[in-house]
Amino acid sequence: MSITENKTAAKIIRRRTRFEETWRQFRKNQGAIVGTTLLVFLATLALAAPLAAPEGLDDQHLGRRFQPPSRENILGTDNLGRDILSRIIHGSRLSLSIGFITTSIGLVAGGSLGAIAGYYGGHRDQVIMRFMDIILAIPGFIFAVALVTALGPNLLNLMIAVGLNSIPYFARIIRSSVLSVKEEEYIQAARVIGCSNGWIIARHVIPNAFAPILVQATLRIGDTIIIAAGLSFLGLGAQPPLPEWGAMLSAGRQYLRDAWWMATFPGIAIMITVLAFNLVGDGLRDALDPRLKS
Amino acid sequence: MTSFLLKRLLALVPVLLGASFIVFSIMHLTPGDPAVLLLPQDASAEDIAVMRESLGLNRPFLVQYGSFLQGILRGDLGTSFRSGQPVAGLIMSRLPATMQLAAASLIVAIIIGLVAGIVAAVRQYTLWDGGAMVTALLGVSMPNFWLGLMLILFFSVFWAGRFGSVLLPASGYGTIQHMIMPAIVLGTAHAAFVTRITRSSMLEVLRQDYIRMARAKGLSPFRVVAIHALRNALLPVVTIVGLRFGVLLGGSVVTERIFAWPGIGRLLIDAVRAQDYAVVQGIILTYAIIFSLVTLGVDLIYGLVDPRIRSQYR
Amino acid sequence: MERPLLEVQDLHVHYKTDDGTARAVNGIDFSIHRGETLGLVGETGAGKTTTALALLGLVPHPPGKITGGRILFQGENLLEKSGKELRRLRGNRISIIFQDPMTSLNPLFPAGKQIAENLTLHQNLPPREALKKAGELLARVGIPASRSGNYPHEFSGGMKQRVVIAMALACNPALLIADEPTTALDVTIQAQILEILRDLKEDFGLSLLMISHDLGVVAEVADRVAVMYAGDIVETGSVGQVFEEPRHPYTIGLLNSLPDIDAPRGESLQPITGLMPDPMELPRGCSFAPRCPRVMPVCEEQKPPVFSPDQGRGVRCFLYHQTGGQP
Numbered sequence: 001m002s003i004t005e006n007k008t009a010a011k012i013i014r015r016r017t018r019f020e021e022t023w024r025q026f027r028k029n030q031g032a033i034v035g036t037t038l039l040v041f042l043a044t045l046a047l048a049a050p051l052a053a054p055e056g057l058d059d060q061h062l063g064r065r066f067q068p069p070s071r072e073n074i075l076g077t078d079n080l081g082r083d084i085l086s087r088i089i090h091g092s093r094l095s096l097s098i099g100f101i102t103t104s105i106g107l108v109a110g111g112s113l114g115a116i117a118g119y120y121g122g123h124r125d126q127v128i129m130r131f132m133d134i135i136l137a138i139p140g141f142i143f144a145v146a147l148v149t150a151l152g153p154n155l156l157n158l159m160i161a162v163g164l165n166s167i168p169y170f171a172r173i174i175r176s177s178v179l180s181v182k183e184e185e186y187i188q189a190a191r192v193i194g195c196s197n198g199w200i201i202a203r204h205v206i207p208n209a210f211a212p213i214l215v216q217a218t219l220r221i222g223d224t225i226i227i228a229a230g231l232s233f234l235g236l237g238a239q240p241p242l243p244e245w246g247a248m249l250s251a252g253r254q255y256l257r258d259a260w261w262m263a264t265f266p267g268i269a270i271m272i273t274v275l276a277f278n279l280v281g282d283g284l285r286d287a288l289d290p291r292l293k294s
Numbered sequence: 295m296t297s298f299l300l301k302r303l304l305a306l307v308p309v310l311l312g313a314s315f316i317v318f319s320i321m322h323l324t325p326g327d328p329a330v331l332l333l334p335q336d337a338s339a340e341d342i343a344v345m346r347e348s349l350g351l352n353r354p355f356l357v358q359y360g361s362f363l364q365g366i367l368r369g370d371l372g373t374s375f376r377s378g379q380p381v382a383g384l385i386m387s388r389l390p391a392t393m394q395l396a397a398a399s400l401i402v403a404i405i406i407g408l409v410a411g412i413v414a415a416v417r418q419y420t421l422w423d424g425g426a427m428v429t430a431l432l433g434v435s436m437p438n439f440w441l442g443l444m445l446i447l448f449f450s451v452f453w454a455g456r457f458g459s460v461l462l463p464a465s466g467y468g469t470i471q472h473m474i475m476p477a478i479v480l481g482t483a484h485a486a487f488v489t490r491i492t493r494s495s496m497l498e499v500l501r502q503d504y505i506r507m508a509r510a511k512g513l514s515p516f517r518v519v520a521i522h523a524l525r526n527a528l529l530p531v532v533t534i535v536g537l538r539f540g541v542l543l544g545g546s547v548v549t550e551r552i553f554a555w556p557g558i559g560r561l562l563i564d565a566v567r568a569q570d571y572a573v574v575q576g577i578i579l580t581y582a583i584i585f586s587l588v589t590l591g592v593d594l595i596y597g598l599v600d601p602r603i604r605s606q607y608r
Numbered sequence: 609m610e611r612p613l614l615e616v617q618d619l620h621v622h623y624k625t626d627d628g629t630a631r632a633v634n635g636i637d638f639s640i641h642r643g644e645t646l647g648l649v650g651e652t653g654a655g656k657t658t659t660a661l662a663l664l665g666l667v668p669h670p671p672g673k674i675t676g677g678r679i680l681f682q683g684e685n686l687l688e689k690s691g692k693e694l695r696r697l698r699g700n701r702i703s704i705i706f707q708d709p710m711t712s713l714n715p716l717f718p719a720g721k722q723i724a725e726n727l728t729l730h731q732n733l734p735p736r737e738a739l740k741k742a743g744e745l746l747a748r749v750g751i752p753a754s755r756s757g758n759y760p761h762e763f764s765g766g767m768k769q770r771v772v773i774a775m776a777l778a779c780n781p782a783l784l785i786a787d788e789p790t791t792a793l794d795v796t797i798q799a800q801i802l803e804i805l806r807d808l809k810e811d812f813g814l815s816l817l818m819i820s821h822d823l824g825v826v827a828e829v830a831d832r833v834a835v836m837y838a839g840d841i842v843e844t845g846s847v848g849q850v851f852e853e854p855r856h857p858y859t860i861g862l863l864n865s866l867p868d869i870d871a872p873r874g875e876s877l878q879p880i881t882g883l884m885p886d887p888m889e890l891p892r893g894c895s896f897a898p899r900c901p902r903v904m905p906v907c908e909e910q911k912p913p914v915f916s917p918d919q920g921r922g923v924r925c926f927l928y929h930q931t932g933g934q935p
């Protein structure tokens with residue numbers, strides 16, 4: 001007695017593949033385009049640092065200490081007469097690597113734990129997730145402080161600490177993604193035809209959890225860059241003379257009254273980098289999350 | 295409600311136990327011998343051995359952890375290797391400053407974030423929206439320690455140079471003026487997050503049928519937003535505020551250091567530098583307890599906001 | 609003849625999106641008299657909800673906009689009224705029930721309070737009295753007044769729809785718009801809700817605009833019917849006229865596609881082939897032309913005006929051009 005039969009049919013207009021659709025949405029987002037451009041620029045700068053930077057990362061000229069920004073040294077010089085712009089450019093390698101490496105540690109370790117917990121359920125799930133709860137009960141930055149204290153303050157330990165920090169974060173995201181795709185029919189079908197668990201996880205579950213992971217990983221890179229810089233700022237990460245931006249800021253702090261540029265510019269560099277990751281992450285999320293499409 | 299509260303408090307026990315174990319283990323792994331630190335530089339090997347014995351450092355790891363736990367139950371977090379004072383006392387004397395700072399920045403951040411987020415959602419795609427979103431994006435991308443230095447540069451250094459005296463003190467504790475810069479530094483990222491989440495949650499709610507219904511009842515736009523939409527939009531905001539409280543605590547460590555704020559964050563960094571592990575582990579545990587209690591508080595707020603959740607609490 | 613309660617004249621509503629402009633409503637005319645029930649039928653996307661929202665001034669803007677026409681309610685053009693004047697009418701003189709009762713109630717407020725809100729707003733009742741009256745209204749729709757303090761999640765779907773009905777009727781409206789009030793409910797509950805609506809309509813002396821894609825529902829409750837297709841009203845007439853003797857090829861196709869209880873077994877259904885056109889790309893001529901079995905060359909060139917083959921009937925189709933009518 002009704003004409004609902006036509007209901008579904010009316011909606012089959014202009015189907016695009018998921019990738020095309022995502023790309024189309026992403027491209028429409030001005031912020032995302034700005035972010036992508038910034039990221040490409042920063043990555044190029046980091047790769048080409050020795051060429052791009054006007055001076056070497058440790059070229060000291062004690063005769064020109066504390067020079068304010070000028071034509072020769074666009075962002076000024078520091079307490080050892082080093083060109084700040086050059087150090088920032090060299091430092092971009094560190095910050096970007098820290099962001100990628102720490103996020104990868106968290107993603108791989110946390111992702112595996114989350115996938116196991118979500119896919120197998122039962123007490124594997126219980127044990128893993130309770131452990132994650134415990135770690136999450138300690139505020140992340142403070143947990144990293146504890147780890148660096150124990151391991152010793154240097155760049156490598158900084159990355160380990162921040163990376164470990166990201167584990168519960170990714171474990172939770174991936175677990176819930178896995179839970180949501182696990183019951184889908186094609187996964188059940190794969191089980192029925194006897195595919196191994198590892199194969200199913202690698203072939204079906206992970207690709208389907210890809211969207212939220214990509215978004216969160218992008219946003220997380222920005223966060224880890226700030227956390228790492230913060231630890232370095234406290235003297236708990238990269239140590240001088242490494243041109244890590246947080247460490248440069250920390251050094252600049254001592255001369256705040258006389259050489260404002262020493263602290264100002266490394267901070268701006270951090271902000272631009274994190275901003276780029278946030279813009280891209282937001283853009284990806286809006287493009288991938290159909291709920292947010294109006 | 296009371297039984298729910300009790301249940302949730304009990305559920306915290308294993309989590310905090312686990313956290314204490316992890317913290318204790320990490321500190322145990324740490325290089326450096328407390329006994330050496332406690333003695334004068336020229337102490338002999340025997341002196342050190344005696345000291346180790348008296349500190350109980352020769353006992354098996356688990357036994358040491360056990361007595362650490364026993365201590366906690368008595369409110370004893372051990373003794374500072376450096377100052378010889380009880381760790382619990384040190385923490386308690388510094389805790390109020392940290393809580394004041396956290397509370398002040400949290401409250402201001404929530405108010406600013408809610409207002410900005412609501413305006414942005416209600417005026418979607420206008421200049422208000424764009425302005426709020428760009429500001430919020432800068433806010434979440436900005437390292438707070440940098441913001442702190444920039445504020446000092448402006449309100450203290452620049453101002454003093456220009457007008458002869460500082461507008462806001464660059465460090466210290468005691469007056470409202472002392473509080474302003476640290477609270478801004480700690481609250482900015484939080485306000486930015488609250489703005490963003492409020493906006494998106496509000497936009498989601500404004501699409502709902504019951505909002506259309508509220509309009510169809512003839513309610514004014516203000517009442518539709520203030521009465522029908524806001525409360526519904528609040529849950530994700532509460533969640534974010536709770537989750538990010540951990541980040542806020544982390545940020546307070548840096549903030550306290552920049553402004554010489556006499557809280558447990560500064561105490562933590564001092565202890566880390568002095569390798570005063572008893573203090574470090576006590577403080578980390580304190581942070582974990584505060585954070586867990588806040589998370590519990592967030593769950594209770596859910597119940598206040600949403601009758602569906604409240605009915606599960608019984 | 610008495611002036612109708614509601615007259616809609618040449619109403620146009622467009623949605624402007626990134627992908628183009630959807631012409632959701634394209635110059636429709638209809639009227640509803642006091643105490644009358646008009647059934648508005650059409651398949652999904654025909655523009656029924658958009659029409660209902662336009663009557664209340666609630667078309668979401670952006671992307672939607674009323675681009676032309678008049679909506680005369682008690683002789684006054686609603687499209688010329690200020691926001692404030694419209695708000696005084698909404699929920700008071702004109703009420704609406706939406707399709708999905710599950711989502712029409714605010715989950716955070718007790719049912720009684722949500723009904724009382726209309727009364728405090730439009731009748732200036734003090735809160736306590738408003739709540740008391742809300743309880744009485746609940747009783748009218750078959751929910752014990754004692755449940756007035758319950759939250760929406762404590763009611764079943766059918767009960768929620770009753771609460772919504774009580775809310776809509778709180779201020780004694782002159783016109784009630786029911787946008788597919790039973791679609792989301794299961795069959796037995798559907799019948800109950802229709803029953804309640806019919807009773808209350810009598811008691812309150814309402815005019816009712818009953819929107820549905822269910823021809824059965826419309827046949828049961830309506831006095832007159834308007835058939836909507838791709839933003840046009842293609843046929844209007846009394847229930848008897850439209851259901852017994854449909855004129856427009858779309859209406860004919862629609863009725864033929866229904867399982868007929870009297871028809872001999874084995875006689876197959878004849879659904880209309882094809883889809884309703886995308887409202888962003890409406891044909892130049894008759895919007896039904898691409899699917900019409902009786903399409904003529906003129907149909908693809910011009911949009912047919914409304915012809916009136918019988919007394920009280922309007923058909924937007926060139927087949928009836930000899931019968932005269934208003935262009």
Ligand SMILES: Nc1ncnc2c1ncn2[C@@H]1O[C@H](COP(=O)(O)OP(=O)(O)OP(=O)(O)O)[C@@H](O)[C@H]1O
Binds near residue numbers: 623651656657
């Ligand atoms: N907010 C909107 N933005 C853009 N297009 C819209 C919007 N709302 C409706 N439309 C379009 O307007 C047309 C009419 O929609 P409407 O909701 O009025 O149809 P309907 O007859 O009520 O259908 P249903 O039976 O599905 O409720 C559809 O093509 C729809 O896609």
Ligand code: SF4
Binds near residue numbers: 894912
């Ligand atoms: S106008 Fe032409 S195409 Fe349209 S319904 Fe009538 S006969 Fe069919």
Ligand SMILES: [Mg+2]
Binds near residue numbers: 656658
């Ligand atoms: Mg509809």
